[in-house]
Amino acid sequence: MYPFNYYRPNTINEAVESFKSFEEVQWLAGGMTLLPSLKLRLAAPGALIDLNHIEELRGVATKAKKITIGAMTRHDDVNSSIEIKRAIPALSFLAGGIGDSQVRNRGTIGGSISNNDPAADYPAAILGLNATIKTNNREIAADNFFTGMFETSLQEGEIIKEIVFPLPDIAGYVKFPHPASGYAISAVMVARFGKTVRVAVTGVASCVFRMSKLEEVLAQNFIPEAADYIELDRDDINSDLAASAEYRASLTRVMAKRAIEVAQQNG
Amino acid sequence: MVDARNKCNISLKVNGELVSLEIESRTLLVELLRNHLGLTGTHVGCDTSQCGCCVVHVDGRSVKSCTMLAATAAGTEIVTIEGMATGDKMHPVQEAFREHHALQCGFCTPGVVMSGSELIARNNNPSEEEIRKWLGGNLCRCTGYHNIVKAIQAAAAQARGGG
Numbered sequence: 376m377y378p379f380n381y382y383r384p385n386t387i388n389e390a391v392e393s394f395k396s397f398e399e400v401q402w403l404a405g406g407m408t409l410l411p412s413l414k415l416r417l418a419a420p421g422a423l424i425d426l427n428h429i430e431e432l433r434g435v436a437t438k439a440k441k442i443t444i445g446a447m448t449r450h451d452d453v454n455s456s457i458e459i460k461r462a463i464p465a466l467s468f469l470a471g472g473i474g475d476s477q478v479r480n481r482g483t484i485g486g487s488i489s490n491n492d493p494a495a496d497y498p499a500a501i502l503g504l505n506a507t508i509k510t511n512n513r514e515i516a517a518d519n520f521f522t523g524m525f526e527t528s529l530q531e532g533e534i535i536k537e538i539v540f541p542l543p544d545i546a547g548y549v550k551f552p553h554p555a556s557g558y559a560i561s562a563v564m565v566a567r568f569g570k571t572v573r574v575a576v577t578g579v580a581s582c583v584f585r586m587s588k589l590e591e592v593l594a595q596n597f598i599p600e601a602a603d604y605i606e607l608d609r610d611d612i613n614s615d616l617a618a619s620a621e622y623r624a625s626l627t628r629v630m631a632k633r634a635i636e637v638a639q640q641n642g
Numbered sequence: 643m644v645d646a647r648n649k650c651n652i653s654l655k656v657n658g659e660l661v662s663l664e665i666e667s668r669t670l671l672v673e674l675l676r677n678h679l680g681l682t683g684t685h686v687g688c689d690t691s692q693c694g695c696c697v698v699h700v701d702g703r704s705v706k707s708c709t710m711l712a713a714t715a716a717g718t719e720i721v722t723i724e725g726m727a728t729g730d731k732m733h734p735v736q737e738a739f740r741e742h743h744a745l746q747c748g749f750c751t752p753g754v755v756m757s758g759s760e761l762i763a764r765n766n767n768p769s770e771e772e773i774r775k776w777l778g779g780n781l782c783r784c785t786g787y788h789n790i791v792k793a794i795q796a797a798a799a800q801a802r803g804g805g
Contacts, residue, residue: 378648381667381713403714410709411690413668423667427714451703475779476757477694480703481710555692557778 376413380422387431387536390424391511394532397422402534404447404486407478432485432536435459440542442466446485446535450474453484464641465546465564466504469496472550474557485535488520491527491582493613494558496550498583503564503575504546507539524581543568547637549630550578553617560617563630565638570594574634579627580611589631597639602631652716656681657725665712671705672696674712675722683723683752687781694780697753698722704760706779723752726759735759735797744793746784754780758794766801768794 380397384390394400399421403409412418426432432447435456442462444453453459454471473479473487473496487497488508500506501517508515511534522528529535543566550562559578563586566573572593574586588608592601607627612620653662656679665674675681675698684707687695691709698707699721726733732740735755745751754777761768761776768776773791782790 376668378666378668380648381650381711383650383713383716403711406709406711406714407691410670410711414689423711425711425714428717475694476760476776477697477704477706477779478691480705 377419383425405482407482408490442540444538447483450479450482465548469500469548493581494578499564499575499577502583503566503573504540509537521583545638547634549633561626561630563634565634599632599635602628650713655719669712671710671712671715672707681722681724695750695753697756704757734800738793738797742789742793744789750782762798762801766798
């Protein structure tokens with residue numbers, strides 16, 4: 376790890392202000408991806424601003440039929456929250472399947488979605504559940520947040536404050552995890568809001584995406600079999616040691632079908 | 643706070659004792675414990691947050707200390723394997739590991755004990771499946787985990803007063 380400067384603010388304002396006083400700055404959230412990247416010298420920031428001591432970035436609240444989760448809320452806290460378990464069991468389940476116990480004790484929702492790993496779980500929750508990302512200066516809709524592999528629409532120095540989830544009627548998340556890492560080889564979040572259905576897929580391409588054809592079919596008839604006949608019309612499906620593109624496409628249909636089944640059970 | 647030498651000051655509690663020192667900002671928590679404080683019971687196996695040999699408690703939660711900056715741990719209470727025993731009396735999880743022969747080479751053991759003890763603190767009646775799932779972040783290449791699971795079951799039984 377190359378040396379870097381370090382700053383530990385206690386408020387969001389301090390954090391945003393301090394960003395301007397360093398060069399080549401990165402936010403440090405849970406560090407579950409950033410610290411290994413620093414060790415491998417894949418990243419060498421001039422300074423880290425540590426968000427771990429900012430109380431106002433943490434916590435779960437229910438307001439106006441929406442669940443609000445602070446950006447620095449740990450995966451384990453999302454998984455253990457009774458409020459979330461009741462309101463969006465699929466989100467609680469998703470958080471409990473990230474990495475291992477120790478990763479869930481440190482990793483944060485804001486850190487995960489800012490990193491936008493193509494195989495991470497949370498991007499599927501944000502996109503599938505149509506969450507809104509609130510930053511220090513604006514609100515970003517889920518559909519406009521994830522822009523590419525490890526890329527988001529966040530700007531330099533912008534900080535996520537909280538993520539707001541509308542409550543779906545029903546939702547289900549199913550993952551086929553990589554046996555060693557727990558990352559998704561393919562995972563699907565399905566959610567129904569009234570007459571609208573959203574289906575988000577992670578682990579399959581360079582960035583989380585929606586299956587719009589399946590969404591249309593499910594909006595008419597919310598049955599698991601709908602997933603059987605949906606083709607993934609994409610030429611960018613990942614092919615690697617864990618799964619070929621063809622296998623992944625097939626697996627994704629299975630994950631979608633199971634997620635629909637789980638959503639029905641959750642409802 | 644801003645220090646051009648890339649250093650920072652931290653204060654934290656380690657096994658009940660207050661520690662204050664100046665460190666390089668890039669110091670990992672495990673480096674602080676082993677190299678600065680001489681607490682070499684916390685091991686470094688993989689240094690890539692996979693094996694779990696470096697697990698310690700930070701404010702009661704198990705954490706891989708190779709993947710946390712010491713600077714981030716400022717103001718927290720750390721417990722390492724050295725802080726588990728009370729005098730000559732081993733912690734119930736340590737005692738159960740001895741009783742059930744839950745180790746062979748022992749390299750991973752400090753991390754597994756720290757993980758297992760957090761599990762029991764959260765849930766003193768975990769199922770075998772819950773124990774195995776919880777220990778997903780601790781790799782042991784000797785035991786096949788079987789006796790580790792038995793030891794944690796026994797320690798959990800003791801924690802709920804079933805001896």
